[in-house]
Amino acid sequence: MTRRALLGATGLGAVAGGGALVAAAVREAPTAPGGAGAAVPFHGPQQAGILHPRQTHAHLAAFDFGVRTDRGRAAALLLRWSTAAERLTRGEPVGEEIGPPGSRAADTGVALGSGPASLTLTFGFGASFFDRVGLATARPEALAPLPAFPDDRLDPARGDGDLFVQIAADDPLVGLHALRTVQRLAHGEAKTRWVMSGFTTAPVPGRTAPTHRNLMGQLDGTANPSPADAAARDRILVNAPGTPPWLAGGSYVVVRRIRMLLDHWDTLPLEHREQAVGRRAADGSPLTGGAEHTAPDLAANRPDGVPVIAYNAHIRLAAPTGNSGATMLRRGWSYYDGLRPDGTPDAGMLFVAWQSDPRTGFVPVQRRLARGDALGRYLVHEASSLFVVPGSVRPGGYVGQALLEDTPS
Numbered sequence: 001m002t003r004r005a006l007l008g009a010t011g012l013g014a015v016a017g018g019g020a021l022v023a024a025a026v027r028e029a030p031t032a033p034g035g036a037g038a039a040v041p042f043h044g045p046q047q048a049g050i051l052h053p054r055q056t057h058a059h060l061a062a063f064d065f066g067v068r069t070d071r072g073r074a075a076a077l078l079l080r081w082s083t084a085a086e087r088l089t090r091g092e093p094v095g096e097e098i099g100p101p102g103s104r105a106a107d108t109g110v111a112l113g114s115g116p117a118s119l120t121l122t123f124g125f126g127a128s129f130f131d132r133v134g135l136a137t138a139r140p141e142a143l144a145p146l147p148a149f150p151d152d153r154l155d156p157a158r159g160d161g162d163l164f165v166q167i168a169a170d171d172p173l174v175g176l177h178a179l180r181t182v183q184r185l186a187h188g189e190a191k192t193r194w195v196m197s198g199f200t201t202a203p204v205p206g207r208t209a210p211t212h213r214n215l216m217g218q219l220d221g222t223a224n225p226s227p228a229d230a231a232a233r234d235r236i237l238v239n240a241p242g243t244p245p246w247l248a249g250g251s252y253v254v255v256r257r258i259r260m261l262l263d264h265w266d267t268l269p270l271e272h273r274e275q276a277v278g279r280r281a282a283d284g285s286p287l288t289g290g291a292e293h294t295a296p297d298l299a300a301n302r303p304d305g306v307p308v309i310a311y312n313a314h315i316r317l318a319a320p321t322g323n324s325g326a327t328m329l330r331r332g333w334s335y336y337d338g339l340r341p342d343g344t345p346d347a348g349m350l351f352v353a354w355q356s357d358p359r360t361g362f363v364p365v366q367r368r369l370a371r372g373d374a375l376g377r378y379l380v381h382e383a384s385s386l387f388v389v390p391g392s393v394r395p396g397g398y399v400g401q402a403l404l405e406d407t408p409s
C-alpha cells in the first residue's frame with residue numbers, strides 16, 4: 001500500500017484533520033524550540049527514548065487491536081502514529097495530512113507554543129501483536145512471556161498488550177498532549193489497555209551523571225551501563241548477527257509497576273535503609289567508600305568478618321558479576337497515584353529496563369532478587385509487561401515497516 005493509501009485506510013474518519021483549529025495551530029507553530037528541552041529527533045540510529053537521558057515526565061501505555069485488525073490496518077495505524085510522532089517531537093502540531101477530512105481536528109492545540117520539550121515517543125509490540133497481524137512465525141523467541149517470580153502480585157489488566165508506547169517529555173503538558181494524540185489516532189483501530197504515568201526530578205545543573213532520586217530517597221541509575229560504551233550498547237540494543245532487519249538496532253523493554261511500602265520504609269533507621277541497598281542515601285556512594293561512581297568492593301569485610309555490603313544487599317544481588325554479566329539500562333520513573341483503600345500511598349516506581357535480550361538481562365537478575373533482596377521486603381510487583389521495540393524508523397516510513405511489509409505470510 002502507498003503511504004497515502006495507508007494514511008487514508010479504514011478507521012481514520014474519526015481522527016481526521018481539516019478544522020480551523022488545526023490551520024491556526026500550523027500557522028502558530030513555533031519555529032524554534034520553546035523553553036523546556038530541545039527537540040529529540042524521532043528519526044535516528046534507533047528509536048528515540050531509549051538511550052536519551054530520562055525526561056521529567058512519562059506516560060507508558062499499551063493498546064489492544066480491535067477485532068477486525070489485519071496487517072494492512074496495523075500498518076496504517078503505525079504510519080499515523082509515526083507521522084504524528086515526527087511532528088510532535090519537533091514541537092509542531094499534528095497536521096491535516098494525517099487523515100482525510102472528517103469530524104475531529106487532528107491536533108487539539110493543547111500544547112501549542114510549548115516547544116518540543118525533549119518529547120520522545122517509543123513504540124513496541126507485545127507477543128500478542130504477532131498473532132493479531134498474522135505474523136506469529138516472525139515472533140522473536142526472546143519475546144516469550146516472562147516467568148512468574150515468587151511474591152509477584154500482578155494485575156493482568158495493567159500488563160502486556162498488543163502495542164506499547166513510551167511517551168516522555170520535560171513538560172507535563174507536552175507529554176499528555178502526545179498521549180492524547182496517540183489515543184485519538186488509534187480510535188477505531190486499537191483501544192487503550194492501560195496507562196501508567198510517572199515523573200522524576202529535573203536534571204540538577206552541574207551533575208554529570210544522569211541519576212535521579214526515587215521515592216525511597218536513593219540515587220537511582222548509578223551503575224547503569226553507559227550508552228557511549230559500544231560493548232554496553234550491544235547489551236541494550238539488538239545487533240547480534242542474524243537479527244532480522246526490522247529488529248536491528250531495536251531493543252526489548254520490561255515494564256513493571258513496583259509499589260513501595262513507603263509508610264514502613266520511611267520509618268526505618270538510615271543504617272538499615274542503606275544496608276538494604278548497599279549504598280549511602282546522601283550521595284549514592286557504596287558502603288565500602290568513595291564517591292557515587294566508585295566501584296563497590298563486594299569482598300570487603302568489617303573487622304568482625306561480616307561483609308560491609310550485606311549478602312542480601314540489592315546491589316550485590318543485582319550486579320552483573322553475580323548474574324553471568326546480565327546488563328540492562330534502567331530508565332524508570334516514580335509514580336504517585338494517591339491513596340489506596342487502606343490509606344497507604346499508592347506510590348513507587350515504573351521500572352523500565354532496556355536490553356538486547358530479556359532472557360540474559362532482566363530475567364536472571366529478577367530471579368535472584370526475588371529470592372532474597374533486602375530491598376524487596378518493601379516492594380510489591382503489581383504489573384509486568386515485555387515488548388519488543390523495532391529498530392529505527394526511516395523518514396516518511398513507520399515503526400515496524402520492514403516487519404509488516406517484507407515478511408512473507
Ligand code: HEM
Pocket residue numbers: 214216218219220221222223224258260277279314315316318319320328330348349351362365366369375379
Ligand atoms: C522499586 C524497585 C527498585 C528500586 C527502588 C531499586 C533501587 C536501586 C538502587 C538505589 C540501586 C543503586 C544505584 C544504581 O546503580 O542505580 C539499584 C541498582 C540496581 N538495580 Fe535496582 N531497584 C529496584 C528494582 C530493580 C529491579 C526490578 C531490577 C532488575 C530485575 C533492578 C536491577 C538493578 C541493577 C542491575 C542495579 C545495579 C547493580 C550494580 O551493578 O551495582 N532493580 N537499584
